[in-house]
Amino acid sequence: MNLAAILRTIWPWSLLLALATMPLVAPAEERLLAAGRLMLAGKYSEAAEIYRGAASEDVAGRVGLSRCLVAEGKHNEAVAALAGAPRENPRIEAELARLAFDRGDYPEAEERVKAALLLDSENLLAQWILGELRRTSGRLEEAFKADPFNVRVKNSLEVLDLLDTMETVASEHGVLRFDGRADRLLARYVARVLDKVYPDLCRQFGFRPAKAPLVEIFHESKGIGGHQWFSARMIGLPYLGAVAASSGHMLAMTSPNDPAVAKKFKRARVLKHELVHVITLQQTNFDIPHWYTEALAVWSEGSPRPQTWSELLVTRLAENRLFNLDSINFGFTRPASSDDWQLAYCQAELYLEYMLDGRDEQTLRDLLAAYRDGLTTGESIRRVFGMSLQRFEAGYTDYLKKLAAEMAGIEPKSQEAFPDLLQALRVAPDDANVGAKVAEGYLRRGAYPEALAAARKVLHSTPDHPLAT
Numbered sequence: 001m002n003l004a005a006i007l008r009t010i011w012p013w014s015l016l017l018a019l020a021t022m023p024l025v026a027p028a029e030e031r032l033l034a035a036g037r038l039m040l041a042g043k044y045s046e047a048a049e050i051y052r053g054a055a056s057e058d059v060a061g062r063v064g065l066s067r068c069l070v071a072e073g074k075h076n077e078a079v080a081a082l083a084g085a086p087r088e089n090p091r092i093e094a095e096l097a098r099l100a101f102d103r104g105d106y107p108e109a110e111e112r113v114k115a116a117l118l119l120d121s122e123n124l125l126a127q128w129i130l131g132e133l134r135r136t137s138g139r140l141e142e143a144f145k146a147d148p149f150n151v152r153v154k155n156s157l158e159v160l161d162l163l164d165t166m167e168t169v170a171s172e173h174g175v176l177r178f179d180g181r182a183d184r185l186l187a188r189y190v191a192r193v194l195d196k197v198y199p200d201l202c203r204q205f206g207f208r209p210a211k212a213p214l215v216e217i218f219h220e221s222k223g224i225g226g227h228q229w230f231s232a233r234m235i236g237l238p239y240l241g242a243v244a245a246s247s248g249h250m251l252a253m254t255s256p257n258d259p260a261v262a263k264k265f266k267r268a269r270v271l272k273h274e275l276v277h278v279i280t281l282q283q284t285n286f287d288i289p290h291w292y293t294e295a296l297a298v299w300s301e302g303s304p305r306p307q308t309w310s311e312l313l314v315t316r317l318a319e320n321r322l323f324n325l326d327s328i329n330f331g332f333t334r335p336a337s338s339d340d341w342q343l344a345y346c347q348a349e350l351y352l353e354y355m356l357d358g359r360d361e362q363t364l365r366d367l368l369a370a371y372r373d374g375l376t377t378g379e380s381i382r383r384v385f386g387m388s389l390q391r392f393e394a395g396y397t398d399y400l401k402k403l404a405a406e407m408a409g410i411e412p413k414s415q416e417a418f419p420d421l422l423q424a425l426r427v428a429p430d431d432a433n434v435g436a437k438v439a440e441g442y443l444r445r446g447a448y449p450e451a452l453a454a455a456r457k458v459l460h461s462t463p464d465h466p467l468a469t
């Protein structure tokens with residue numbers, strides 16, 4: 001769960017409190033309360049309409065509008081909504097801090113937090129974000145002081161105890177930390193890969209971080225799985241949905257030797273991906289948008305696009321439900337579904353392919369430089385590609401359409417096809433492909449026992465079927 005998700009669970013209480021303590025309200029306040037109720041019910045655009053009607057100096061109205069826009073994935077508009085409000089206000093500053101924190105712009109978040117606390121040292125949101133900032137940057141004791149109730153900090157302190165027991169070895173280009181009992185061989189392998197790919201990546205992006213990257217490999221210890229340790233290390237909570245992650249200065253991964261790791265993953269590929277984050281985040285002073293660092297990371301892996309991504313792309317293109325550069329970052333930080341999450345990676349990588357269509361790799365370095373100089377995406381696109389964001393996006397859409405046309409044979413996934421699939425399975429009950437698609441169809445509809453039964457049947461005849469597994 002990220003900060004925004006936790007905050008979403010907090011808002012209803014503050015609103016309920018507001019409802020309970022306001023016996024007589026003026027019409028304008030009544031409208032804001034109505035908007036608050038709509039927002040709680042998830043009717044963001046209706047709520048936003050009411051908030052928009054509020055005067056621009058109305059702080060509650062501005063904050064409400066901004067939160068509705070964020071909920072709809074309109075990050076830039078959310079920032080703009082706050083920009084119109086009086087700046088000398090702690091709530092506005094704290095909201096701006098939250099938005100900056102969400103997009104990983106920690107220096108900006110810190111500046112806004114300080115401004116908010118100067119105006120009101122008791123501002124809860126600002127205090128919370130200050131705690132998160134300290135934790136994210138590794139200053140745990142400070143974080144604990146800023147927000148002692150933060151369970152994440154406690155978890156992170158336990159990770160630090162574990163790190164003390166781990167072995168540390170320096171390779172030519174990096175530093176590795178690992179479980180000396182279980183992962184010595186693995187660490188040697190990782191060091192070899194790192195020493196080989198890291199200098200190449202630095203050359204490719206035209207930047208070498210001042211400090212050698214630190215790689216931490218987490219294995220089961222004290223009865224707690226390697227993945228839980230890894231996750232607590234990265235976000236302070238034990239359920240991060242990935243096997244590896246980077247904070248920009250270091251990267252951590254779950255040991256593939258861990259007994260609880262069900263699926264073995266491609267270690268070299270994962271390492272390369274995370275190293276790209278380490279380089280490009282530092283290269284841009286952490287001012288790179290999420291989509292671009294992921295695009296570079298996925299592209300650097302050099303693997304062919306997974307079939308599931310192509311299917312998703314064709315489907316979403318047909319439904320006119322693709323991300324653009326304004327909405328794509330939320331596909332990573334706040335995906336509405338696992339499809340959204342995968343589509344974000346797929347589309348990010350395709351933005352990069354589109355950029356390289358007829359241009360050389362210097363383009364990638366130029367765009368990194370534009371972000372490092374603090375330009376917005378629109379300004380960066382204009383500087384590097386000499387065109388407006390709208391024209392760039394239109395070109396990208398055309399590029400995707402051409403690509404989708406080349407993916408002949410990939411049919412958009414449609415809900416209507418499910419009855420046809422069931423019929424097909426009745427005709428050919430032993431067809432593993434049809435059986436697997438039926439299982440997937442059940443899964444999408446939340447019919448888990450049926451999905452499991454169908455998948456089991458396929459795996460009985462075809463143990464390695466990719467879709468059924």
Ligand SMILES: [Zn+2]
Pocket residue numbers: 273277294297
């Ligand atoms: Zn990544």
